[in-house]
Amino acid sequence: MKPPRFRYCAPRILDDALLLLEQQGDETKILAGGQSLVPLLNMRLAAPANLLDINRLAELNYIQPEDGYLALGATVRQCQAEHSPLIQERHPLLIEAIWHIGHMQIRNRGTIVGSLAHADPAAELPALLTCLEGSLLLQKSSGERLLPVEAFFHGYLETALEAGEMVVEARFPWVDPRAGWAFQEFARRSGDFALVGAAAVLTPAEDGTCQKARIAYAGVAGAPVRAWEVERQLEGQPMHEQTLSLAAEAAREVVGADMNDIHATVEYRRVLTAELTRRVLAAAWARRRM
Amino acid sequence: MHDQEETLAFTEECEVAVTVNGQRYERRVPVRMLLSDFLRHELRLTGTHVGCEHGVCGCCTVLLNGEAVRSCLMFAVQANNLFLTTIEGMAGTQSELHPIQQAFMEKHGLQCGFCTPGVIMSVHSLLHENPDPTDEEIREGLSGNICRCTGYQNIVEAVKLAAERLRPEEVE
Numbered sequence: 063m064k065p066p067r068f069r070y071c072a073p074r075i076l077d078d079a080l081l082l083l084e085q086q087g088d089e090t091k092i093l094a095g096g097q098s099l100v101p102l103l104n105m106r107l108a109a110p111a112n113l114l115d116i117n118r119l120a121e122l123n124y125i126q127p128e129d130g131y132l133a134l135g136a137t138v139r140q141c142q143a144e145h146s147p148l149i150q151e152r153h154p155l156l157i158e159a160i161w162h163i164g165h166m167q168i169r170n171r172g173t174i175v176g177s178l179a180h181a182d183p184a185a186e187l188p189a190l191l192t193c194l195e196g197s198l199l200l201q202k203s204s205g206e207r208l209l210p211v212e213a214f215f216h217g218y219l220e221t222a223l224e225a226g227e228m229v230v231e232a233r234f235p236w237v238d239p240r241a242g243w244a245f246q247e248f249a250r251r252s253g254d255f256a257l258v259g260a261a262a263v264l265t266p267a268e269d270g271t272c273q274k275a276r277i278a279y280a281g282v283a284g285a286p287v288r289a290w291e292v293e294r295q296l297e298g299q300p301m302h303e304q305t306l307s308l309a310a311e312a313a314r315e316v317v318g319a320d321m322n323d324i325h326a327t328v329e330y331r332r333v334l335t336a337e338l339t340r341r342v343l344a345a346a347w348a349r350r351r352m
Numbered sequence: 353m354h355d356q357e358e359t360l361a362f363t364e365e366c367e368v369a370v371t372v373n374g375q376r377y378e379r380r381v382p383v384r385m386l387l388s389d390f391l392r393h394e395l396r397l398t399g400t401h402v403g404c405e406h407g408v409c410g411c412c413t414v415l416l417n418g419e420a421v422r423s424c425l426m427f428a429v430q431a432n433n434l435f436l437t438t439i440e441g442m443a444g445t446q447s448e449l450h451p452i453q454q455a456f457m458e459k460h461g462l463q464c465g466f467c468t469p470g471v472i473m474s475v476h477s478l479l480h481e482n483p484d485p486t487d488e489e490i491r492e493g494l495s496g497n498i499c500r501c502t503g504y505q506n507i508v509e510a511v512k513l514a515a516e517r518l519r520p521e522e523v524e
Contacts, residue, residue, distance in 0.1 A: 063404070063405035063406060063424075064384070064386065064389075064405075065384045065386070065427075066384070067364065067382075067384055068383065068384055069362035069363055069364050069383065070362060070363060070364075070366065070383035070384075070427070070429060071360065071361060071362045071363065072429075072430075073360060078360050081360075082360070082361075082362070086362070090362075096425050096426060096427075096430075097407060097422075097425055100386075100406075100407070100424075100425040100426070100427075101406035101407050101425065104386075104405050104406050104424070105406055111362075112362045113362075113383075114362075115430065117430065141419070164496070165410075165495050165496025166420060166474070166477070166478075166493065166496060167410065167413055167420045167421055167422050167474065167496045168407065168422070168496065170416075170419040170420060170421050171421050171422070171425065171426070251495065252491075252492060252495040253495045253496060
């Protein structure tokens with residue numbers, strides 16, 4: 063299990079990195095935390111000619127609160143976000159999602175943006191960013207573009223990233239202070255990829271009903287899934303047992319018909335998804351502020 | 353300082369300078385050499401074990417600037433100018449074990465011992481962050497290390513004993 067031969071460069075300046083990408087982007091993979099890419103290399107599932115190591119790009123190591131969202135630069139590690147007092151205070155939902163990522167040893171190297179760019183549909187952060195209706199800032203030497211999350215994820219390990227382009231920043235919108243939120247998942251063992259995971263944000267109305275619901279899933283299809291139908295079941299409704307049951311029933315449909323594998327059948331995933339929906343919604347609703 | 357800056361180009365080999373257990377090493381290595389292989393083959397520090405080589409088993413866990421990481425998921429070149437601690441750096445002398453090692457010995461926290469170096473490094477990191485972990489927190493902290501022999505019971509007992517001995521107030 064050794065990686066195939068490749069060539070390597072670790073520039074210190076973003077402009078240099080983008081220049082190298084412009085020249086050789088077709089055959090270059092970006093190496094950030096490496097916690098997904100290096101296993102792929104070791105197992106010879108990927109064999110890029112070049113690895114562009116961005117770990118030394120200090121200018122991308124920022125955690126920046128902005129108007130409307132939290133900006134995280136491409137080299138911010140998961141453990142760095144996890145231990146950030148600013149994020150702990152102002153974006154605890156992000157912390158709760160990070161807690162489900164791999165193990166401490168993985169989070170010590172893995173980056174927030176790297177997990178998004180890798181686009182594993184069972185990963186936590188793509189589902190969280192989908193739930194929050196966040197966005198990603200993509201840059202290449204000729205310019206930058208801001209993509210909403212739904213335009214970024216195309217399918218299993220596939221994104222809108224073009225050759226020569228890299229994700230330089232992820233934007234996680236702030237959660238309404240009145241809203242309740244939760245991230246939960248089912249995994250066989252602590253730290254495993256989720257059989258199913260869910261992020262939920264529920265905003266209460268004055269009259270005690272659910273005004274706005276956002277829920278997204280990991281592990282149920284080839285990309286993170288925003289559950290519009292589940293949200294529709296919740297919005298404008300009192301959060302009774304019956305509402306939760308209808309939402310859980312609707313959630314069964316988010317599981318793709320081809321999600322049969324060694325870990326679980328489609329039917330089992332549907333059962334898990336329904337139960338997880340019930341739990342994550344109850345947990346989120348309990349955290350709302352009236 | 354001048355290693356990478358002068359040549360802004362993709363290369364197949366690199367100079368690496370790392371400090372491992374307080375000793376500085378310099379080597380020229382292929383860029384694809386894993387840090388785990390660098391430690392074992394180049395530096396002959398074979399205490400760091402290699403199990404799965406894709407980041408699942410935890411045997412190759414080392415401390416990188418004090419943080420536990422999988423050395424099979426990094427390239428040696430990425431450790432350039434950084435500080436590593438491996439299992440060889442734990443005991444103060446040849447005859448004296450580190451308190452964590454001593455606790456593992458006393459509580460039979462190992463059988464075949466293959467996973468043990470990685471487990472010890474993870475426990476070191478865990479107790480550094482959380483000197484008084486609950487059983488739950490110990491199990492969570494060990495979740496990234498697979499042991500096929502012990503069933504983990506005695507490992508948890510060993511961690512509790514080590515934590516007790518390492519806590520400052522217990523020393524008084």
